Amino acid sequence: MLDKRMSLADIAGRLRDGMTVGIGGWATRRKPMALVREILRSPVKDLTVVAYGGPDVGMLCAAGKVKRLIFGFVTLDVLPLDAHFRAAREAGALECWEYDEGMVLLGLRAAGMRLPFLPARGGLATDVMRVNPFLKTVRSPYADAEELVAVPAIKLDVALLHVTEADQLGNSVILSPDPFFDELFARAADQCYLSCERLLPTSEICSRDKARYNPFERSLVTGVAEVPHGAHPTASVPGYGIDVEHLKEYSGATGDAWSAYRAKYVDLPDHAAYVEAVGGAARVEALPAPVF
């Protein structure tokens, strides 16, 4: 019987310097933050990060883990800007491949389809083409002869995703309102790791009713870690909402204040200690679902 259960440290231990790592979720929603904090505690460096970015990107920037960022945005939603991402970018510490959001989607999809590129209009006539000089265009071979961006495949070494429930085989369901692009990250990656709120027997995940929320097949999944509250301070609905108060503390902890934040919330013995540090499970579970 397949058993893909792993610890957070096991998963972080699979990362190597210079790898391309895709992170699922969206801004402040369903980010695998416990895995991100585990990466902060590990020696790995020089990562290329691909994300619809939130505090996952900011935190990796603050810890100096990011060499290159492939992205359309980094935001904390409720707070428009992530101070750590801003500081790293304004210091010139990041190599940025700034893409249209749709280009990130198509690049991941191309990788999952094992295609070299997918064509798109988004990006043409903008500075996306200037600041990413490696981007090329193709011309439609048909009568329209339209010039299009050849969005190159974004092949991932590793995808890190946070789902609601999973079993030890790698079956999963996302019960949040929006599955975002987690499926595309999973398909684009050589190794895909899930953290989940609950690890359950297969029969409790894949009923006829719930199978509709199964984002991708288990054969894409390399490892699974059960990490209740593992998306905090981002939301994992149903379960808990965005911890706005914590995000403010995090985004305010720039410069010298970062080491204090890190000592208080990152350099801890385990995830249980983190949940205690942020006020305990009951407090996290009382965070209201976000209203936009």
Added chain:
Amino acid sequence: MGTQGYTLAELCITAAAEAWRHDGEVLATGIGLVPRLAASLAKRTFNPALLMTDGECMLVAEPVPVGPRKNGYVPSFEGWMPYARTFDLLWGGKRHAMVGPVQVDRYGQTNISLVGEYARPKAAFLGVRGFPGNTINHANSMFVPNHSARVFVAGEVDMVGGVGYNPARWPDGRKPAGLDLRIIVTDLAVLDFQGPDHQIRVASLHPGVSFAQAQENTGFPLAHPTSIPVTRAPTAEQLDIVRTVLDPHDLRASVFKGNPPGVRQGAA
């Protein structure tokens, strides 16, 4: 603000709602408070056919009010619009978004990425987000709460994220079929792209604002039609809907410093 008067924020909301009047059945997306209230007002009044979300991923038959909701409030859901489907929809062109750029240039090119140089910006903002794909695929309008030469820059914007009417950047020099910039609502005026060769033009001036004042606060020449109307005042029905239905907690009072009246002092 009594029922006789209206605030500048309320004027901007009703002026911005006009963007969607003749759109029919497209997805209306208003990013930020004023655009969102404007789209909601358009749907609630003259264009009920608009598609709209709850701000997350559910389509709603009635616009969702902003701010804290009454206990037990349930939006009138009518469908699902997760992000992945939003891209499918927008690539098909059936959307009209209103956004709030950091910079806009004479071509209508927009920037929300950064100020300064790409490799080491003076100020880093969000990133281009979906602007490149949006502006080349469907209709777009803008809300600019601080009409100034810092926003309406003299040259090109520092990082072109949104496509504009700049033939030098168009593939093969041909206007992209989906490029369709509509209006820009500011704290001084409503602008459109109906000048010669899509030059940005003053479509209406808010009460008490002169063309000279709008021009002085713009880094490029604005087209001046033979006559410029005054931006139409909100109707009593519009004010009632905005105040009691769409924004019952008066979040719009914080859009402009001091929540100024819509009719500026000294205006007729």
